[in-house]
Amino acid sequence: MRGTMKQEATNSGEGNLSDETIDRIMYGAAAFLELHLPSEFTPGIRENLRALLRVGATLNKAGDTPASFVEIAPVFRA
Amino acid sequence: MIATAHDIAAAVRSRQCRVEDIVEATLARIAASDRQINAFTTVTAERARARAKVLDDRMLSGEDLGPLAGVPFAVKNLFDIAGLPTIAGSRISVGNAPASADATAIRRLEAAGAILVGALNMDEYASGFTTENSHYGPTRNPHDLGRMSGGSSGGAGAAVAAGMVPLTLGSDTNGSIRVPSALCGVFGLKPTYGRLSRAGTQLFSESLDHIGPLGRTVADVALAYDAMQGSDTADPVLAARPMEPALPLIEAGIADLRLAIGSGYFGRRADRTALDVATFAAKSLNVEEEVDLPGAERGWAASLVVTLIEGSSVHLSRLRTRPQDFDPMTRDRFLAGALAPAELYLKAQRERRNFREKALRVFERIDILITPAVPFEAPPIGCNRLEVAGEILDPRGMLGLFTQPVSFIGLPAVTVPIRTSDVLPRAVQLVAKPWNEQGLLRVARALEKLGVAAARIKDG
Numbered sequence A: 001m002r003g004t005m006k007q008e009a010t011n012s013g014e015g016n017l018s019d020e021t022i023d024r025i026m027y028g029a030a031a032f033l034e035l036h037l038p039s040e041f042t043p044g045i046r047e048n049l050r051a052l053l054r055v056g057a058t059l060n061k062a063g064d065t066p067a068s069f070v071e072i073a074p075v076f077r078a
Numbered sequence B: 001m002i003a004t005a006h007d008i009a010a011a012v013r014s015r016q017c018r019v020e021d022i023v024e025a026t027l028a029r030i031a032a033s034d035r036q037i038n039a040f041t042t043v044t045a046e047r048a049r050a051r052a053k054v055l056d057d058r059m060l061s062g063e064d065l066g067p068l069a070g071v072p073f074a075v076k077n078l079f080d081i082a083g084l085p086t087i088a089g090s091r092i093s094v095g096n097a098p099a100s101a102d103a104t105a106i107r108r109l110e111a112a113g114a115i116l117v118g119a120l121n122m123d124e125y126a127s128g129f130t131t132e133n134s135h136y137g138p139t140r141n142p143h144d145l146g147r148m149s150g151g152s153s154g155g156a157g158a159a160v161a162a163g164m165v166p167l168t169l170g171s172d173t174n175g176s177i178r179v180p181s182a183l184c185g186v187f188g189l190k191p192t193y194g195r196l197s198r199a200g201t202q203l204f205s206e207s208l209d210h211i212g213p214l215g216r217t218v219a220d221v222a223l224a225y226d227a228m229q230g231s232d233t234a235d236p237v238l239a240a241r242p243m244e245p246a247l248p249l250i251e252a253g254i255a256d257l258r259l260a261i262g263s264g265y266f267g268r269r270a271d272r273t274a275l276d277v278a279t280f281a282a283k284s285l286n287v288e289e290e291v292d293l294p295g296a297e298r299g300w301a302a303s304l305v306v307t308l309i310e311g312s313s314v315h316l317s318r319l320r321t322r323p324q325d326f327d328p329m330t331r332d333r334f335l336a337g338a339l340a341p342a343e344l345y346l347k348a349q350r351e352r353r354n355f356r357e358k359a360l361r362v363f364e365r366i367d368i369l370i371t372p373a374v375p376f377e378a379p380p381i382g383c384n385r386l387e388v389a390g391e392i393l394d395p396r397g398m399l400g401l402f403t404q405p406v407s408f409i410g411l412p413a414v415t416v417p418i419r420t421s422d423v424l425p426r427a428v429q430l431v432a433k434p435w436n437e438q439g440l441l442r443v444a445r446a447l448e449k450l451g452v453a454a455a456r457i458k459d460g
Helices: A002-012 A017-033 A039-058 B005-013 B019-037 B045-060 B104-111 B154-161 B180-186 B217-229 B272-284 B297-314 B316-321 B328-339 B342-365 B406-407 B439-450
Strands: B040-043 B072-076 B113-121 B144-150 B167-172 B187-190 B210-215 B258-261 B368-372 B386-388 B391-393 B413-416 B426-432
Touching: A002 B368, A017 A039, A017 B297, A017 B328, A039 B297, A039 B328, A039 B342, B005 B217, B005 B406, B019 B040, B019 B045, B019 B072, B019 B113, B019 B187, B040 B154, B040 B426, B045 B113, B045 B413, B072 B104, B104 B113, B104 B167, B104 B187, B104 B217, B113 B154, B113 B167, B113 B258, B154 B167, B154 B210, B154 B316, B154 B426, B167 B217, B180 B413, B180 B426, B187 B217, B187 B439, B217 B439, B258 B272, B272 B368, B272 B426, B297 B328, B297 B406, B316 B328, B413 B439
Parallel strands: B072 B113, B072 B167, B258 B368
Antiparallel strands: B040 B113, B167 B210, B187 B210, B187 B413, B368 B426, B386 B391, B413 B426
């Protein structure tokens, strides 16, 4: 288990998470949000979530200055 | 059928024709064409006829009906229409209570004399670029019925291109006005974020949603855009801006504007014709400078993250109670957005801010950027693999390649259809700094006057 976690930690930087890790994120958040995920939905959700996490891994590489939350608030004005 | 909104309004105001005749001709045209196109989900014939009678009576009494007198228009079915449920391309929202009032944009167009004739097909909850709606069927491209109309405002693009109405309203989160305008060959304006009120529309992504007009000519788009400007406390992100009408300026020429053609991000991952059309448009205006928007590629990626996470939040209660009633592709995307870690959203928003700062610096040096509107012509309906510039791509996502970074940072943009000898339309996108819609429409009009740009309307 410890080995698995270490592997995941390494891979997560590149967004290459195992199905098991994706599912833990998926079901953990679903429980909090009170979302029911029938088994027939999970392949599609997993694929989309993996894509999102991969995109996220490419964002904000070293050198970027993090913005404060106010500056990046969802209600965005052009 | 009179061609343009401008011509219709002029004919009505000079009493050359009655509004009731225009409405009957429009309804007949819709009945004849829409069996093939599938642009309309509702035709509001009774309402249109009643309003036409009122307008004719007001005309007879000497009243000026306004700049859009008697102009028929239709709206993407995410705009509230009083008395109808706002379905937003979904099966789920069919059961909603009927809207108690029209959306602000509809009220403003009608205050200017226009007449609503119906609601238009779209991708479910605006999540898509193709209008291959699994509940209501695909909206077909009028220029080739086997091809996509684009989306998510596909009905809005196709209804104008098929000559059913001269003017439509769409919404644009990542390109949903500009993509169908390009694939169907009509003009489509996405104003600056915060310029036009979205009150009374079903939102997709709060910080990305815009509304705007699609039409046959630059003047028609400007007419509608001008009529929809103004303050509205019902939309919390509407900017406190003065009215800045564009129509009076579209003939002003472009001598004082600094133009450039997109390079780098905007010069690759598109087919040869898409790039050549942008070059042709630029050369016709003697534009030689090439400019890239640094960070556009990362902006494109980040926009996807923000879209899905914000979209999932809008639909969370529906995802809890009726997930099986979504289109499966929409549902899976929204559920993934709902389950994504918050840090991902914050990273994407930081990327957005960085990209915007870099892009605004570019717009200190230039006024208008010319890019391809979409990377390729309208793909066949059902197509999910396409070879473009040596890459195998899924066109359903790639249609937004050039539009998505632009709306991510709120810049105004207009799709301009370019004349070619091809069967299917081609188009360029013009992009400006915030609040310079007037500049965009001046350049679009210059292309139109040169004969380089023209809407492709399937008459007859």
